[in-house]
Amino acid sequence: MFEIETEGFSGPLDLLCELIESGSLDFAQIRLSEIVFLYTTYLRKKEELPLNEILHFLSLTSRLLHGKAFSLFPSPKNEDLWSEDEEEFPVERVVGLYKPYRKAAACLEELLAERQRCFPRISHEGALFFDAGDLYMLGMIWWGLLEEYQKRKKDLSEEFPGDDPEDFWQGVPTAIPEEGQVESRMEELRRLLEKERSLSFQDLLGDRTSKAFVVLTLLALLEMCRKEEVLIIQKEVFGNIHVSSA
Amino acid sequence: MCRQHNSLNPGLAVLEALLFSSPEPLAEERIALLMEENNATIGKLLRELQKHYQQEHGLRVVRLAGGWQVVTAPEHHDIVEKLRSQAGEEKLRISKAALETLAVIAYNQPVTRSEIEEIRNVRCDRVVDTLLRFGLVRIAGRRKGTGNPFLYRTTDFFLEIFGINSITDLPTLEELQEEE
Numbered sequence A: 001m002f003e004i005e006t007e008g009f010s011g012p013l014d015l016l017c018e019l020i021e022s023g024s025l026d027f028a029q030i031r032l033s034e035i036v037f038l039y040t041t042y043l044r045k046k047e048e049l050p051l052n053e054i055l056h057f058l059s060l061t062s063r064l065l066h067g068k069a070f071s072l073f074p075s076p077k078n079e080d081l082w083s084e085d086e087e088e089f090p091v092e093r094v095v096g097l098y099k100p101y102r103k104a105a106a107c108l109e110e111l112l113a114e115r116q117r118c119f120p121r122i123s124h125e126g127a128l129f130f131d132a133g134d135l136y137m138l139g140m141i142w143w144g145l146l147e148e149y150q151k152r153k154k155d156l157s158e159e160f161p162g163d164d165p166e167d168f169w170q171g172v173p174t175a176i177p178e179e180g181q182v183e184s185r186m187e188e189l190r191r192l193l194e195k196e197r198s199l200s201f202q203d204l205l206g207d208r209t210s211k212a213f214v215v216l217t218l219l220a221l222l223e224m225c226r227k228e229e230v231l232i233i234q235k236e237v238f239g240n241i242h243v244s245s246a
Numbered sequence B: 001m002c003r004q005h006n007s008l009n010p011g012l013a014v015l016e017a018l019l020f021s022s023p024e025p026l027a028e029e030r031i032a033l034l035m036e037e038n039n040a041t042i043g044k045l046l047r048e049l050q051k052h053y054q055q056e057h058g059l060r061v062v063r064l065a066g067g068w069q070v071v072t073a074p075e076h077h078d079i080v081e082k083l084r085s086q087a088g089e090e091k092l093r094i095s096k097a098a099l100e101t102l103a104v105i106a107y108n109q110p111v112t113r114s115e116i117e118e119i120r121n122v123r124c125d126r127v128v129d130t131l132l133r134f135g136l137v138r139i140a141g142r143r144k145g146t147g148n149p150f151l152y153r154t155t156d157f158f159l160e161i162f163g164i165n166s167i168t169d170l171p172t173l174e175e176l177q178e179e180e
Helices: A013-021 A032-046 A051-071 A078-082 A091-115 A134-159 A165-169 A179-195 A201-205 A211-226 B010-021 B028-035 B039-053 B074-086 B096-108 B113-120 B125-133 B156-161 B173-178
Strands: A003-006 A009-012 A198-200 A230-234 A241-245 B059-064 B067-072 B137-142 B150-154
Touching: A003 A013, A003 A032, A009 A013, A013 A051, A032 A051, A091 B096, A091 B113, A091 B173, A179 A201, A179 A211, A179 A241, A198 A201, A201 A211, A201 A241, A211 A230, B010 B028, B010 B039, B010 B067, B028 B039, B028 B067, B039 B059, B039 B067, B067 B074, B096 B113, B096 B125, B096 B150, B113 B125, B113 B150, B125 B137
Parallel strands: none
Antiparallel strands: A003 A009, A198 A241, A230 A241, B059 B067, B137 B150
């Protein structure tokens, strides 16, 4: 049985967790690195790797780590950290939930092995495979819409020979923003940031403050940030956003 | 000289030719259309052909992925495998993590990646990507809600690879749980 002998505490790890969680012991008094060191020394001496025991250790130390991390932040209700549910958060429940899936995986493994004993005829062409998923559905919708559009256009021009059938689509909003718009906005932003290395979000918007334009600018900035072209800093919540070339 | 007792009636012979020429399982409905017969007749013929192949043949007619396919008999596995490996064909190997992720998808489909991760308690993005690449799972739409995450489902190729006809052929989670 693993027991901790450290400054300020001597006993089993679960007791340490309980004392800390009940507030009888201060998080600051315990050094997690020391506990991990003691445990690895204990395992080395033991010369075996009892999986369930290690799992239990990891579960307890992650509880300590969780609590320690929370104690670093100003929290008005520290007691909420260990709610009823979390106190009863046993590793067994997680393992229990997953157990049938492990069995199902073993069952699939058996099926696969059995199936691989039978060979179908070799096809040199290979089955066609579309790694599109969503795109297939989008394609179907697109062709359906196009067909509908052409049908309606034809119907309208037959019904009202003088009218422009394009008017029929008036009032249907244009999709904003779309990929092309984001890319051209990125180009604009690149040019702006070339002139001045650092700008605020407001500077980037100028007098174009419509919702669509703000969204477009944000999307372009996020994409540029992902490509490591810009650095976005917001020092405080709801504060101004500063954008600079990376 | 031909062995008369092995000859097939014309309907069965056509069916045999169709199954032989198809590299993938053929659905009963498709065969029915090709042969201009009703589904019930085709079903009957298929079972008859299956029975016929079980006697004195190195092939089997099996039902999988919602269709029927001609495959080699499992008892000749070793020798056929030699031929296949000489032809450079490799067996599909699926890691334990991928099998467990597949099991989670198969039993909960359609399912989002975060739901898979909630069950497995580990990140699954790479495994899911690999499964997508191999065509064992597919994107089956998006869940309405925050972030509109992708929904994943197993494919017909999954059924084919594991030799099952439909997902309901798998034992239920309750049955697996009871197996102690």
